[in-house]
Amino acid sequence: MPSHSPETGLGPGWTEKVLPTRLECIRDPEREVVSRLRDLGYDEDHRFAVRLALEEALVNAMKHGNRMDPARRVVLAYRLSPERVEIRVRDEGAGFDPGVVPDPTRDENLQRPCGRGIMLMRSYMDEVSFVCSGQEVQMVKHRKP
Amino acid sequence: MGKEPDILHVVDRQGVKLVRIRSETILREGEVETFGRGLLALAEEPGRRVVLSFLGVHHLTSLVLGKLILARKRLAESGGELRLADIDPHIFEVFSITHLDRLFRIFEREDEAIASFSEEAEA
Numbered sequence: 001m002p003s004h005s006p007e008t009g010l011g012p013g014w015t016e017k018v019l020p021t022r023l024e025c026i027r028d029p030e031r032e033v034v035s036r037l038r039d040l041g042y043d044e045d046h047r048f049a050v051r052l053a054l055e056e057a058l059v060n061a062m063k064h065g066n067r068m069d070p071a072r073r074v075v076l077a078y079r080l081s082p083e084r085v086e087i088r089v090r091d092e093g094a095g096f097d098p099g100v101v102p103d104p105t106r107d108e109n110l111q112r113p114c115g116r117g118i119m120l121m122r123s124y125m126d127e128v129s130f131v132c133s134g135q136e137v138q139m140v141k142h143r144k145p
Numbered sequence: 146m147g148k149e150p151d152i153l154h155v156v157d158r159q160g161v162k163l164v165r166i167r168s169e170t171i172l173r174e175g176e177v178e179t180f181g182r183g184l185l186a187l188a189e190e191p192g193r194r195v196v197l198s199f200l201g202v203h204h205l206t207s208l209v210l211g212k213l214i215l216a217r218k219r220l221a222e223s224g225g226e227l228r229l230a231d232i233d234p235h236i237f238e239v240f241s242i243t244h245l246d247r248l249f250r251i252f253e254r255e256d257e258a259i260a261s262f263s264e265e266a267e268a
Contacts, residue, residue: 113211
């Protein structure tokens, strides 16, 4: 009987996937999560929100965390229930301080082509926190009626 | 129009380049890069007026937003302009959250966006 996920040490109920640092590898786990959310009865708004936040987290991990280094991996863990969605994404990069990321909605930053991923995660999920010096993002979304 | 990659379908409408996106989601790196290159190629000719229709697109990421911003900048530098249309309500919310609805002129339908160029020229 499975007990703990090998990479994250998370307990039963969690699904863990180790992804190579290639953006095309995001699509399958993303589809799987969205499909399970549909099975659990989450509506389109919830599915859009979780899918977007998950993609942003995985893209950030690969591009900014692992700097697209194919030798580095991204570990995705998620636990889905009818009440809430929990997602964790960890990269093998140097980490970062989320407190110093510029606010992309300020006029002076509006034309910057990047820096919106964290903001979108925070907008679409109910809880977003960065741990392990920014190497891991943990997100929760509660089901709303 | 041989330079535009297949992910974009470009047609001329009343002197405006109408660009439609062939992919429902733009995620894979190759697709995002192809999308960005295709938009930038439209700025090669000075003064181009471009309408990008999101008809049938139901998902995007911030990577795509970055490509839109770069294309808008490049077109503006060459005397042209990029306007957006037919944006799904979920995707419009992304523009709104990021305040990019202030940066881009967004129209409900592509015909309105195309007409807006000629209406301004006549005014």
